[in-house]
Amino acid sequence: MSTPAAPISLVRALEERAFNAWPARQNVFHRGWLLRMSGGYTKRANSVNALVPGAPFDGVREAAAALYARHGLPTVFRLSPLAPPEADEELAGAGYRHFDPSLVLHRPLALAQLGRPDDSVVVTTTPPDAWLNGFAAANGVAPHHRALHRSMLDAIAHPTAFALLHAQGLAVGFGLAVLERGAVGLYDLAVAPEHRGCGRGQALVQALLHWAAQAGATSAYLQVRTQNAPALRLYEGLGFKEAYGYHYRVPM
Template sequence: MPDSAALPATATPITLVSALEERAFNAWPAHQTVFHQGWVFRLAGGYTKRANSVNALVPGAPFDGVREAAAALYARHGLPAVFRISPLAPAAADQALADAGYQHFDPSLVLHRALTPGVSAKPDGRNVVRTSPSPAWLEGFAAANGVAPHHRNLHRSILDAIAHPTGYALQNDARGHAVGFGLAVLERGAVGLYDLAVAPEHRRSGRGRALVQALLDWAVQAGATSAYLQVRAQNLPALRLYESMGFRAAYGYHYRVPG
């Protein structure tokens, strides 16, 4: 698998898609994975669509029988069969799901940028990056991102299962209260940014930019040469922020959910 850092951030070759998809699966691990004819069925108790969806692993993998197998497996676990359609999935799969009544949902973009080794911003004392989540990080993120109480243990279990190096950014306000949160996962030169959240009353004040920059600085110091993240296509403020920080769209994906 080519390292995504060696590929141009402005291009969208299938090798870049495969490299970023593979890293993202590792960065946000499911509790259980089932491999099926070039597809992977991921299950994590229903917390987040990424960890509880069917994804293509092999470009153009055949779709014959996949929908039926996924529906049976997810039903066994009390979950809907949600499909995440990336450029690795054949067009026929998306059409077959549409024909079966699966609804198009949550179109998103994967953004990507290069990082310059040794170049980082001046440290910002408001942001602290640690290699494990503190109680303040866990509790504050759950509150800021609206994680339901019954999903908080599932969220923690996913974090605990991440095998690669992690950086947890915690941002405090002037009174020392935790108000900003972010997670970076580093694998083979590429850092993925996840769980970016700012408490509602502190949004649109530059805190999001500072969080992202703190995580990128941590990643550069750890040897990263590229970065990626996912964002909902309709989240225009976030898109503008990330683009202003050098991120560019690598590819898009969407979900198909049972009607």
């Protein structure tokens, strides 16, 4: 899956939406960089990110290391196309390991092009207990992080939808959509391990896209690890194409 590089304006727009859709508990702004902290739950919410194209990197590594150490967290950088090349070079030279390359996928959205959502998926605008507990089990959320996960969901400022898929009377599939400025982001997509490979993920995505299109969304995006071949095949089959990539740098 590959496309020409996305315009930097699209990268910045999607990055901004993603920061809003998955809000960190604490944000620190530093010379065009955003330092996010959320008690260690998820790399995205506990990482350093460029906010503007080509933000200067001099002194950022040292400032970030001091701040994250103060809060008992590792210094994790998430490097999108907004980050200047020298950031990656300096971090590599300082012994930060390249980790978890990922893609942001994007597609246009129109209600007329979407099929009828599967009846097994229920979409609500707040997460029921079955969604919260089932997602935590399916995605391996540690017990000490579950309250933090809930608080981050509660902090999302924009319209949300929670998809819950049932099979054989059990909640087995979960997904979150966040709508902002005409684009819907898909997050927290998870299917219980014993129910994977049966089309459950496709049903979840289609239900969330249908909700978003009805609410006025004209495009959709999501983030996926490059090594997750089954997910990439699923999203490509649903019309998503690569917008841009990013990766993490973590201390050795």
